[in-house]
Amino acid sequence: MTSEPIKFLLVDDTPENLVALEALLRRDGLKLLVARTGSEALELLLVHDVALALLDVQMPVMDGFELAELMRGAERTKHVPIIFLTAGSRDPQRVFKGYESGAVDFLLKPIAPLILKSKADVFFDLACQRRELSAALRLNEMFVGVLGHDLRNPLGALMAGAEVLRLQIADEGQLRTLSRMKSASHRMKEMIEQLLDLTRARLADGIGFSSARKALDIGELVQRAVEELRATNPDREIVIEADGDCTTWGDLDRLLQLFSNLVGNALHHGTPQTLISVRIAGDEREIVIRIHNGGVIPPELLPAIFEPFRGRTNSASRSGGLGLGLFISQQIARAHDGDLGVDSSSASGTVFTVHLSRRRE
Ligand SMILES: Nc1ncnc2c1ncn2[C@@H]1O[C@H](COP(=O)(O)OP(=O)(O)O)[C@@H](O)[C@H]1O
Ligand SMILES: [Mg+2]
DSSP states (O other), X not given: OOOOOEEEEEEOSOHHHHHHHHXXXXXXXXXXXXXXXXXXXXXXXXXXOOSEEEEXXXXXSSOHHHHHHHHHHSTTTXXXXXXXXXXXGGSXXXXXXXXXXXXXXXXXXXXXXXXXXXXXXXXXXXXXXXXHHHHHHHHHHHHHHHHHHHHHHHHHHHHHHHHHHHHHOOOXXXXXXXXXXXXXXXXXXXXXXXXXXHHHHHHSSSSOOOSSOEEEEXXXXXXXXXXXXXXXXXXXXXXXXXXXXXXXXXXXXXXXXXXXXXXXXXXXXXXXXSOEXXXXXXXXXXXXXXXXXXXXXXXXXXXXXXXXXXXXXXXXXXTTOOSOHHHXXXXXXXXXXXXXXXXXXXXXXXXXXXXXXXXXX
């Protein structure tokens, strides 16, 4: 467990009230931050994450409702639970707008100490549980990372061994078995790499890019990705059309991975009868790549399709994917000041569109 305390924010313009609240709520593992005005409170919120805010409603300059509305307006403090301490009828006759964003409670003054204490304890316990959960999740993700990393070496040995055997055997049947073993290890290797990318995205700042970005031609990159996939899918038709200046700067390996993911998806998840088309268009500002295939993505999958493990259907899991490809692809596009989006309908099929912002250097 981390030693960092859980924090509550207490805001009241009357110092005696703050002293009383502090005495009532004090407990091990809890730090109470106190503010006498709304602006002091906002300053504290800039530096601290709080698990609960207790706001006096009647305060000069900025009252508790105004403060709460500012809190609800900022991403960082949007979901902080709020308990208003109100004098009831003497308070401003207006409605607090912001209930929909999260927990809000009202306590009438004079405050009944036991009631306040037990409500505050609930939020303290919730914050502790949330912290334990996120520590467990982190550990889990770290575990996946370590495991993935350590699986690479024995798998590498298997793949090298298969290569040696290929040179030694001549029997057709044995060669077929060997080639199935090779493509299975290749798929396994890809999955391990994806899990490692996910771990890096979660635990480090992102999936990681080579430090030196190179000048490259997106048309050539797409061509390369497609050639590699054609080798393993000789019966499928893939057409590429490039238009305009498609040169930019970027991470070659990651961009190759992006196009290989998207065209690979079109092959695995699209309808086999429809050809796959890749259109690349470069203009002054950006390069747009559209990858089209037949088949529709179920509408209920679409909202979460770029989230890790979320986009998978049951039928798709037969193809042996993990459901990480689109998540990683979107991270790659975004790291190139671009984005990845999708349109899918039964009338026109499925199109994934990559926007990459043009870079000169
Ligand atoms: N081009 C496509 N056409 C139809 N469905 C797709 C396409 N690309 C992705 N999908 C759907 O989105 C899911 C998630 O894709 P992805 O993140 O690449 O994971 P995986 O390919 O490992 O399943 C796929 O399982 C599939 O259901
Ligand atoms: Mg995929």
